[in-house]
Amino acid sequence: MRPEPASFLPLRPVDFVPLLSLVDAEQHGYALAREIADRTEGVVQLGAGNLYRVIKRLLEDGLVAQAARRALPEDDDERRVYYRITPLGARVAALEAQRLRTLLASKSVRSLAPLVDHA
């Protein structure tokens, strides 16, 4: 049975952000953790163990897959396992993005804006 992408919604942020990070490029573990931290402005900082718990879950759900092991760009000797987003993962992420967009477009979100301190 093929799982329905909509059945994954709403996606938890800790699953959504890694999926987004894999949309543009395949990543290895450490780079993925850095990317997640950047995208969330440091709010989500995953250590190795907790990152791989997420990866394990995403693998089991078929949202990401292992890419081939390959060399690090900065060092030819070291090789790393890279992860890529699956077509299912991409559809789930897209649906989640759509859901969030709808949510954020509401008037009440706009009226909350002044409360955020831009200074």
Next chain:
Amino acid sequence: MTPRFAERVYRALLWLYPSEFRDRFGDELTDFFRDRLRHERIDLRFWARTVTDVVTAATHERFSRPRQPFFTPRPRDSMLTALWQDLRFSVRMLRKSPVMTTIAVAIIALGTGSVSTIFSVANAIVLRAVPGVAGSDRLAVIQRTRRDGGSLSASYPYYEHLAANSRRMSGIAAWSMIPLTMSAGSEPITALGNIVSGNYFDVIGVKPMLGRFFTGDETRVRSTYPVVVVSHGYWERHLGADSSVVGKTVLVNGSKYTVVGVTPKGFAGIFAVLRTDAWVPLMMQRELRQRGDLSSESSAWLEVFGRLAPDASRDQAQTELTSLTNQYATRATSGEVPHMKQFVAARLYNVTGLPAEASGAVLGFFALLLALSALVLLIASVNVASMLLARAVARRGEISVRLALGAGPGRLVRQLLTESSLLFLVGGAGGVFLAIGGTGLLERIHLPIDVPLALDVRPDGRVLAFTLAIALITGVVSGLAPALQASRLDLAVGLRGDTAGGGVARSRLRNGLMIGQIALSLVLLSASGLFLRALERGNHIDPGFDASHVATAEIDVGRAGYDSLRAREFYRTLKTRLSSLPGVADVAYGRTLPLSMNVSGTEISLSGYAPPRRAAGDPFDVNFNVVDDGYFSVLRTPILRGRAFTAGDGPTSSPVLVVNESFAKLLPGVEILGRTVKYNNIEARIVGVVRDSKFARLDAPAGAFIFAPAMQQTRTATNLLVRTSGDPTAIMPAIRAEVRAADPNLPAPTLTTLEDATSVALLPQRVAVAVTGVLGAAGLLLAAIGLYGVLSFAVAQRTRELGVRVALGATSGDVLRLIVGQGMRLAGTGMAIGVILALLGARLLTPFLFGVSPTDPLTFLAIGVVLTSAVLLASYLPARRASRADPVVSLRA
């Protein structure tokens, strides 16, 4: 730290993950870590983040419910629902095996009961807030101290100096204990009074139940206002709980005093351990106390305490009082000057219901007993833990089914922990009941002291909370190992229903727990053995006097209005009357009884003797007692040289003294007889030397001692000593009647034997022997039961193996030896560990042992024999069962 080493540390941490997670991601996790090493600074925060990450991720991986991806997830149970389910299930499980539950509850009750019994007593004596005292955390006992830490009570001028000048204390009060003779229309009784400063009740913050406390001129003008405040207890016992009692008079020491107020129920003053009956104002000091004087700087007889000012801290107050003490030392005018120079500080102590200097020692003693009772609890917990472990094996089938049906390991561990906690809570409740019974027994121990105790040792809310808390903690701790093991069950094996072969790790844990129990019970037994030896040693120390066949009572005719002249006459008449009683061999008087917790000293100078670090003829302190001409013969203390006192040493003849051997040795090689001693403005000639005898402590020499003849002293209080030819208790009613006949206004004396009165010197040892004896027996019993359980279990598990052995020709003797040998090996290891622990711990007992070595070989030998016999018995029973089993039956099992 080199990167390679860091990586190895991290690899070791990975073992915290469940194996499948580690197998799947271990290499990648290490790669990740290597990347971090390359990009991040390796400092403490780096490692803190690493460890936090590993621990949280590993915990989640281990204990979170396995994901069920493509099913609709069941809504998670709320914590409370889950707890309720766990509890209901636990109750069902515990009721399913009533025998094991009952035994476990009994064992836990024994363990927690022993801890909370001791804790109850400590709670009553030193921890509980002083009854009736408001805001006792702002109250502090004030003591002036010397550089060497010694302390001294306050004189009235010193107290006034503090009270008048302190700003950091909102009020400072003074008081002293004073025995009173009180009568309210009936036979006079000896009452325990407190003579107190006017602000005493205000500083404590207590309000009268009836009437008022001391006010106005009663607190300022000397010798004019005979007023008394009585306790709730005295009001009930002797004043008929009369609500119109205020304004009526009672006789205090033979004079009329007006009752102005009654204290509320439960209030017993600052020193709440004693039952105080009445309070009288400090201004009546001259009428009520024979010695000293309010204006005297040299008589230190007052205890001082105060309440901190609202904005003052304890440290500020202590600093201020210290400088006031120093100021007083330089300012003091007469008697106290040389003395006061030594007092350089004032210290604040908590108000605990015990005198400040005693509460430390008492606390230490109770901490020791508490530690020993904690050992019993530890043995009990270990015992129950191994029972739970055995049961987890029996429940393997059930647990496997639950795991197979999707129960997460976390949920399972929580369930098992709920079960063990419930078991311990029920046991803890039983322990509270045991503590109620135990403290009841303790209350009945007769203390050989002549003051009424007002100690309520029954468990209160604090004890209840304490007991349940330790029950819960021990429940979780001792349930943890069995629960974790159970959750790691191999489903395939468990579902097959195979109960044989428990796994090496499991039986190793069980054996370890057994060894621990034996070791701990040996520690306990060694404590009780050493205390027993100390008690025996203490009983055989020669005190230097003969306490057998002597009846004794404290009498103070001063409290019936006698002056010293009439007192002398009274005592002479009483002696004659008592001497003519049948069965009385000899009668004497002595101001202070030896070994009765009372000491008295005085400052003297001896011509030609220089005290340490001082000049010849300077004053120094010696022990001091006032005795009559019969004292040394009644106590059978030999006169070594010179003479004892005689009837000729009267008030008009020249002052004389008798000294002891230690005193005579102050001037080696010089004849001490005939030398002059100056004390209290008296110059007295030494006429005799007596043998040394123990005085303050049984385990230390009395030191230099002088005795003054009663006929040359002006004191009205003394101890009567009657040597009898037969049993001294048989003659006590006759003695009591004679005292009452000599003057009906005197309270009937409380008579004891001198043996009882001096046995207070061995009180800590006697209490310790009783308590550690019970604890040791409980520990031994628990360890024996535990060993029996472990071996029975082992026999049951090895049924088939033993059957094979017998079938192959092993005799029943072989089987017996095999099982008993297994028990003895465990016990031997446990005892070896226990001996090491006991030798390390026994040092703590040294102060109570009267020189018995903490490594006393006889004690350890005896304990070894006792423990070995218990172990033999506990392993023989299951071994016999195994040896009698029919191999045909066991092979079919």
